[in-house]
Amino acid sequence: QVRLVESGGGVVQPGMSLRLSCAASGFTFSTYPMHWVRHAPGKGLEWVAVISTDGSNKYYADSVKGQFSISRDNSKNTLFLQMSSLRPGDTAVYYCTRGYSLSWSVAKFDYWGQGTLVTVSS
Amino acid sequence: QSVLTQPPSVSAAPGQKVTISCSGSGSNIGDNYVSWYRHLPGTAPKLLIYDNNKRPSTIPDRFSGSKSGTSATLGITGLQTGDEADYYCGTWDSSLSAGVFGGGTKLTVL
Numbered sequence: 071q072v073r074l075v076e077s078g079g080g081v082v083q084p085g086m087s088l089r090l091s092c093a094a095s096g097f098t099f100s101t102y103p104m105h106w107v108r109h110a111p112g113k114g115l116e117w118v119a120v121i122s123t124d125g126s127n128k129y130y131a132d133s134v135k136g137q138f139s140i141s142r143d144n145s146k147n148t149l150f151l152q153m154s155s156l157r158p159g160d161t162a163v164y165y166c167t168r169g170y171s172l173s174w175s176v177a178k179f180d181y182w183g184q185g186t187l188v189t190v191s192s
Numbered sequence: 193q194s195v196l197t198q199p200p201s202v203s204a205a206p207g208q209k210v211t212i213s214c215s216g217s218g219s220n221i222g223d224n225y226v227s228w229y230r231h232l233p234g235t236a237p238k239l240l241i242y243d244n245n246k247r248p249s250t251i252p253d254r255f256s257g258s259k260s261g262t263s264a265t266l267g268i269t270g271l272q273t274g275d276e277a278d279y280y281c282g283t284w285d286s287s288l289s290a291g292v293f294g295g296g297t298k299l300t301v302l
Binding site: 105107109114115116117120129130131132163165167175176177178179180182183184185 | 227238288
């Protein structure tokens with residue numbers, strides 16, 4: 071069965087960096103675009119970033135552009151999100167989610183991880 | 193402010209039907225497929241509807257979706273107390289080159 075397991079969250083001070091990982095199993099990881107979505111306390115779901123199957127296409131929400139970087143290692147079935155210059159407003163549960171196999175520009179997210187909490191606070 | 197607009201809350205009695213609207217523009221809903229998700233904070237969101245009106249095999253036919261122009265609607269019939277959750281519409285925005293969600297609608301089953 072499809073499984074996505076995020077890790078790497080924690081409590082960090084403003085301005086620091088953090089790298090999230092998402093271990094995928096139960097499907098052919100290299101054939102699916104992958105996305106990150108976050109949920110801040112008291113707010114709605116916010117799409118963060120997408121990466122194409124081979125990593126050649128990456129797109130970001132305006133709120134994280136230039137601050138976050140998405141990447142993947144298809145040999146290890148793992149998705150990453152490198153977050154830098156973190157701000158309190160980045161505090162959220164971060165979910166990795168599987169995209170639509172035929173296009174990275176289709177926002178159909180059929181499997182989700184349980185999420186990893188990132189708290190940015192001094 | 194979310195790119196897609198949903199009502200903050202809806203409510204109905206058990207056994208009744210409810211609809212949740214999602215309004216966008218030509219570059220998002222008007223140009224792309226819409227999906228709907230159920231979310232209980234602290235748990236993984238769940239895909240209910242994709243490609244405007246298709247259901248994953250595990251989703252009962254009490255859930256339905258439709259799209260017309262730049263708006264989409266989620267329908268839930270035979271409401272149960274277990275349906276209480278936050279519901280989100282989502283799609284791709286061709287102008288932003290980004291995924292977008294609605295602000296979410298909290299469903300209360302009275």
